[in-house]
Amino acid sequence: MQSKPMALTILDVLSIIGIGVATYFALVYAPTEAVMGNVQRVFYFHVGTAWVGLVGFVVAAVSGIVYLVTKDMRWDRFEVAAVEVSTMFFFITIVLGSIWARPAWNTWWTWDPRLTTAAVTELIYIAYFMLRAGIEEPEKRARFGAVYALLGGLSAPITFMVIRLFRTIHPVVVGTASAEAQGGFDMSGDMLTSMFVSLGAFTILFVSLMWHRIRLGGLEEKVEELKLKVSM
Amino acid sequence: MKEPTPSFFKAVFAIAHKDLAAEFRSRELLSAMLVFSMLVILIFNFALELDVKVRQSVTAGVLWTTFAFAGTLGLNRSMAVEKDRGCMDGLLLAPVDRSAIFFGKAISNLAFMLVVEAIVIPLYAMLYNETRIFQWEFLGVLLLGSIGYISVGTLLSAMSVQTRTRDVLLPILLFPVAVPVLLASVKASGGIVAGLPFEEILAPLNLLIVYDVIFLATSFMIFDYVVEE
Amino acid sequence: MIEVKKLIKRFGLKTILKGLDFTVQPGEFVALLGPNGAGKTTFLRILASLSRPSLGSVKVAGYSLPNESAKVRARLGVVSHMPLLYPDLTAEENLQFYARMYGLQNQASRITEVLGMVGLEARRKDLVRTFSRGMQQRLAIGRAIIHDPEVVLFDEPYTGLDQDASEMLDEVLRSVAAKGRTVVMTSHDLARAEDLATRFDVLTRGVIVSSGSREDFKNSNLLDFYKKALEA
Numbered sequence: 001m002q003s004k005p006m007a008l009t010i011l012d013v014l015s016i017i018g019i020g021v022a023t024y025f026a027l028v029y030a031p032t033e034a035v036m037g038n039v040q041r042v043f044y045f046h047v048g049t050a051w052v053g054l055v056g057f058v059v060a061a062v063s064g065i066v067y068l069v070t071k072d073m074r075w076d077r078f079e080v081a082a083v084e085v086s087t088m089f090f091f092i093t094i095v096l097g098s099i100w101a102r103p104a105w106n107t108w109w110t111w112d113p114r115l116t117t118a119a120v121t122e123l124i125y126i127a128y129f130m131l132r133a134g135i136e137e138p139e140k141r142a143r144f145g146a147v148y149a150l151l152g153g154l155s156a157p158i159t160f161m162v163i164r165l166f167r168t169i170h171p172v173v174v175g176t177a178s179a180e181a182q183g184g185f186d187m188s189g190d191m192l193t194s195m196f197v198s199l200g201a202f203t204i205l206f207v208s209l210m211w212h213r214i215r216l217g218g219l220e221e222k223v224e225e226l227k228l229k230v231s232m
Numbered sequence: 233m234k235e236p237t238p239s240f241f242k243a244v245f246a247i248a249h250k251d252l253a254a255e256f257r258s259r260e261l262l263s264a265m266l267v268f269s270m271l272v273i274l275i276f277n278f279a280l281e282l283d284v285k286v287r288q289s290v291t292a293g294v295l296w297t298t299f300a301f302a303g304t305l306g307l308n309r310s311m312a313v314e315k316d317r318g319c320m321d322g323l324l325l326a327p328v329d330r331s332a333i334f335f336g337k338a339i340s341n342l343a344f345m346l347v348v349e350a351i352v353i354p355l356y357a358m359l360y361n362e363t364r365i366f367q368w369e370f371l372g373v374l375l376l377g378s379i380g381y382i383s384v385g386t387l388l389s390a391m392s393v394q395t396r397t398r399d400v401l402l403p404i405l406l407f408p409v410a411v412p413v414l415l416a417s418v419k420a421s422g423g424i425v426a427g428l429p430f431e432e433i434l435a436p437l438n439l440l441i442v443y444d445v446i447f448l449a450t451s452f453m454i455f456d457y458v459v460e461e
Numbered sequence: 462m463i464e465v466k467k468l469i470k471r472f473g474l475k476t477i478l479k480g481l482d483f484t485v486q487p488g489e490f491v492a493l494l495g496p497n498g499a500g501k502t503t504f505l506r507i508l509a510s511l512s513r514p515s516l517g518s519v520k521v522a523g524y525s526l527p528n529e530s531a532k533v534r535a536r537l538g539v540v541s542h543m544p545l546l547y548p549d550l551t552a553e554e555n556l557q558f559y560a561r562m563y564g565l566q567n568q569a570s571r572i573t574e575v576l577g578m579v580g581l582e583a584r585r586k587d588l589v590r591t592f593s594r595g596m597q598q599r600l601a602i603g604r605a606i607i608h609d610p611e612v613v614l615f616d617e618p619y620t621g622l623d624q625d626a627s628e629m630l631d632e633v634l635r636s637v638a639a640k641g642r643t644v645v646m647t648s649h650d651l652a653r654a655e656d657l658a659t660r661f662d663v664l665t666r667g668v669i670v671s672s673g674s675r676e677d678f679k680n681s682n683l684l685d686f687y688k689k690a691l692e693a
Contacts (some may be wrong), residue, residue: 124408125408134396134401138472143457148405149411150454151447158412162416163414165436221474224473225474228474250547250558253550254549257549315652317546317547321543322545324510420642461506
C-alpha cells in the first residue's frame with residue numbers, strides 16, 4: 001500500500017490556503033462594481049472554475065490521444081481524472097454564472113454562445129461517462145473513452161463558433177464600450193488582481209484534485225487485482 | 233496459389249454495394265426512416281402550428297431535426313447488422329485497411345440519409361407549399377450537413393454497438409458532438425429559405441465545411457481504434 | 462505454418478493466455494480441446510488477427526502478427542459459430558462480396574466452383590435468410606475458403622447443428638475446407654474432433670497442457686486422453 005506522497009499533502013494545504021485567500025480577495029479586497037453591485041463578486045470564482053474546467057477538457061483530449069498511441073493505462077486514469085474534475089468545475093461555473101445572470105440580465109439562463117457551449121460540453125462529458133459505464137472490459141473502455149474525449153475536444157470549439165453566429169449577450173470580459181452595454185464592466189487594477197488570485201488558487205486546487213483522482217484510479221485497479229487474486 | 237490483390241477503393245465499393253443491395257431488397261431501414269420522418273413532421277405540424285408565418289423561420293429547423301432523428305435510426309441499424317451476425321469479423325478478416333470499412337459504411341449510411349431527404353423534402357414542399365427549399369444552395373447545405381453528420385455518426389455507431397447499452401447510447405453520444413453540424417446547417421439553410429444574400433450564409437457554410445473536413449479526417453484516422461481488440 | 466511462442470493475452474487485469482506455446486506443421490489438422498473459459502476462442506481470435514497479443518510472438522503462414530496482419534489475412538480463412546453472412550443477400554451475392562473484399566481474379570468462376578464444392582449450387586439465387594442453419598454453415602465454409610487460404614480456423618463450427626446437419630458439415634469440412642490446408646479447430650464435440658483431426662491439443666488455464674496424435678492413444682481413446690490432460 002503506497003502512502004500519500006508528501007508533495008500531494010503540501011498541495012492540499014496550498015489549495016486550502018489558496019481558496020481562502022481567493023475568497024478574501026473576491027469578497028473583501030476587490031472593490032464593489034459600480035453598476036452591478038456585490039453580485040459581481042461571483043465573477044472571480046466563475047472565471048476561476050471556468051478556466052480549470054476548460055484546461056481539464058483540453059488535458060483530457062490530449063491524454064486521449066496519448067493513450068491511443070501508447071496504450072498505457074496510466075493515461076486513461078489521467079483522462080478520467082481530468083474529465084471528472086472538469087465536469088464538476090464546469091457545473092459550478094454554470095451555476096455561478098446563473099447566479100450572476102439573474103440580476104445582470106434578469107434571467108437565470110440565456111442561449112448565449114458561451115452558456116450554450118458550456119451546456120453542450122457538459123452534456124458531451126456526461127455522455128462520456130455513460131459510454132464508459134456501458135463497457136465491461138477495461139482496455140476497450142479506455143480506448144472508446146479516449147476516442148470520445150478527442151471528438152468532444154474537437155467539437156466544442158466549433159460549437160462555440162457556430163452558436164456565436166446566432167447571438168450573444170455574454171460580456172466580453174475586459175470591456176469594450178459595446179460589451180458594457182450588455183452587462184460587461186471595466187476592470188480596475190484591484191479587480192484584475194483578484195481575478196488572477198482566483199485563477200491561481202483554482203489551478204492549484206485543480207492539480208491537487210486531479211492527483212487525488214489519479215491515485216484513486218490506481219488504487220481501484222489494485223483492489224480489482226487483489227479481488228482477482230482472492231477469487232483464484 | 234494465386235496472390236489476392238485487394239484494393240482500397242474496391243473494398244470500399246464492395247461494402248457500400250452490398251449494403252445498398254441488401255437494403256434494396258428488404259427496404260427495412262429506409263421504410264423505418266421514412267415513416268419515422270413523416271411522424272416527426274406530423275408532430276411538429278401540430279406542436280408548432282406550422283402556419284405560413286411560423287413556417288418561414290422554422291422550416292430549416294424542422295427538417296434538420298427530422299433528418300437527425302431518422303439518421304440515428306439508420307446508423308444504429310446499419311451497424312447492428314454487422315455486429316449481430318458476426319459480419320464485422322468478416323469485414324475485419326479481409327486483407328484491406330480498416331478505414332476502408334469506415335468509408336464503405338459511411339457511404340452507404342450517407343446514401344440512406346440522402347434517399348430519405350430526397351423523399352421528405354418534396355413531400356414537405358408539397359404539404360406546406362414551400363418551394364424555396366428547391367434551391368441549389370439549399371441542397372448543397374443538405375449534402376454538406378449530411379456528410380458531417382454521417383461521418384461522425386458512423387464512427388460513433390461502431391462504438392455504441394459494442395456496448396451494453398447500445399440501443400440508447402448512439403443518440404446520446406452523437407447529438408452533443410454533432411451540435412455544430414446541425415446548428416450550422418439550420419443557420420445556413422434557414423438563411424436560404426428566408427432569401428438572405430449569399431454573403432450572409434457564408435459564415436455557417438464555412439463552419440460546416442470546416443466541421444466536415446475535421447471530422448471526416450479524424451474518423452478516418454481513429455476508426456482503427458474503434459474496431460480493434 | 463503456425464508458430465506461437467510465449468503468447469500472453471490480458472483483458473484488463475485478467476490474464477487469459479499465460480505464455481502459451483503452439484506449433485502447427487503444414488497440412489496438420491489440430492483439434493484444440495479444453496473446458497469453457499480456457500481461452501480457446503481468444504486464442505483463435507489472436508491467430509485470426511482479430512485480437513492483438515499482449516506479449517509474445519505469433520507467426521501465421523510465415524508472417525508475424527500483428528505487424529503483417531494484412532498478409533496473414535490474405536492467407537487465412539475463418540469459420541466460426543456465427544455464419545458471418547448477410548441474410549438479405551443471396552448465396553451468390555454473399556460470396557461475391559467476400560470475393561471483392563479479397564480482390565480475387567475470375568470471381569464468377571471461383572464462386573461457381575465454391576458453391577459446387579459446398580453443395581449449394583441449386584440455391585445460389587436464394588436469400589441466405591431462407592437457408593437452414595446447416596446450409597448457412599456450409600455457405601460459411603465456402604465464404605472462408607473463397608480465396609483459397611493456406612490456413613483455416615474453425616471455432617466451434619457445430620454449434621446449433623442437429624445430427625444430420627453435423628454429418629453433412631463433417632463431410633464438407635473434410636473434403637473442402639481441410640483438404641491441402643493447415644487447420645486448427647476448437648470443439649466441444651470430442652467424437653467429431655476425433656474423426657477429423659490428426660493431432661489433439663488440450664488448452665486449459667491459459668496454456669497447452671498436453672498434445673498427442675491418434676497413434677499415441679493406442680488402446681485408449683480421445684476421451685481418456687482428454688480427462689488425463691485435465692487432471693494433470
